[in-house]
Amino acid sequence: MIGLDAKLFGILISGGLTLMAYSFLYRENRAYRIAEHIYLGAGVGYGAILSAKYVYDNAWTPLVKGNAVWAIPLLASLLLYFYFSKKHFWIYRIPTAAIIGVGTGIVVAADFRTRFTEQIRATLVPLFVSNDPYKSFNNIVIVLGVVGSLLFFYFSREHKGPVKGMVTFGKYIIMITFGAAFGQTFMARISLIIGRIQSLYLWPAWILLPVSVIVVGVAIGWDRFKQKKPEPTTKK
């Protein structure tokens, strides 16, 4: 009709939704709301379809082929719908308990090793490495930083004497960590903007830019006009 194939049409839709979403930076508006709702709807819909496909391929298909064991998880999952029944709500708790129990069992046992014992082991490093002052410095910072940070959260005794110095060091280490995390977060957010601007740079998305500039200009003008307009007087 207008010479656009599916890919170009996709780029145009993507560019339009990007600009609609960014219009929030000027102020809350309907275009932003529409983009937000489309994003949520598309995301949830896509996820639901893929989950349903997964269940169909891996549970339903083997069941109808005669593998009866798949009836157990399928029936158990149907029990989750008792969430909507006030009278039989307790049935919903059975599969929920199984999900939580299995999930916790899988995570907790493995996590104790991954994030506790292994991390402690990684902190047990030699403070002085021969012929490698850089590594020695790193190891000293790791050991003192961990001890200082942990002492910062030790409240059973007043922080004074030599402990105070360690606590102060730990506090600075924590602040540096927060700073690094903030810097990384900022870098991530800028990457997202770069990605969106790069998408707007593609044909035919960039033709939306002058359109959006005009729309924003009209919106600003309309806001100014409304500000200058005198308030209507109410009749007594």
Add this chain to the structure above:
Amino acid sequence: MQKLATIDPRIIFLLLFICVAAPLISPVGLPVGISPGTSGMYKFIEGLPSGSFILSAFDMSAAVAPECYPQVAAFTTHLKNKNLKIVEVAFDSAGPMFADQALRDVFGASKDHPLYGKNFVNLGYIAGGEAAMRSFAANPKMIQKDFYGKDIKDLEVMQPLSSAKDFKLVIVITGSQVDNFVRQFGDPYGVPIAGAVTAVLVTRVMPFYPAKVIGYLNGLRGAAEYELLVKRPGMALAGMDAQSAAHLLVIIFIIIGNVGYMVRKSGRS
């Protein structure tokens, strides 16, 4: 200074937009160094013998695609150049879409490629979060069909796999965490983990590096570094000037904000 302290945030947004857009339109070509995390991952893959199995685990949503997808395109190119066998799997529902996109960008086609099922495969989404990861690690052939509906039994690349131990590397593409992959793949099976992660996540990956995570790509910057290493300049490298310009702008704003704060504080005292 008072005016600067009460500046309309929309002016800052506009300046930021200009700072990001201008270098994209007219690139400066600032140098990009290679960080240890990136070179760690590159060297590890470089050292793998041809035909080794690599698991690309897509635990990513569409929201992190601008950071993670350029990383995927760059390292998949490397895997292809090294003639490694790629098994793509997703633990987030958006993952298979990007896995498919990566195959089409790097190999030119996904399910219609003559090497599909022999050298690479897209298994699609496996629901269940960490429980699914555990099951998949125990038996990669746990699912019946791939993303395109092909029977797993008919896919040649899947036949030698019996557990996560058969993978020489697990590359986690994520914006949420790598801890779960270290828990379910790294620690129990001794498989090395590499991270293609968002910049936000890097501070959570670093405690595992280099003992558990052999290397990681730090957001868009990591993708740009990898593009340089595999000699495939792409969107990430093109975005590095914009990233530097935006960072510079924010550093200036932080300095102005702090000077303004100190001036106001000295004025009050």
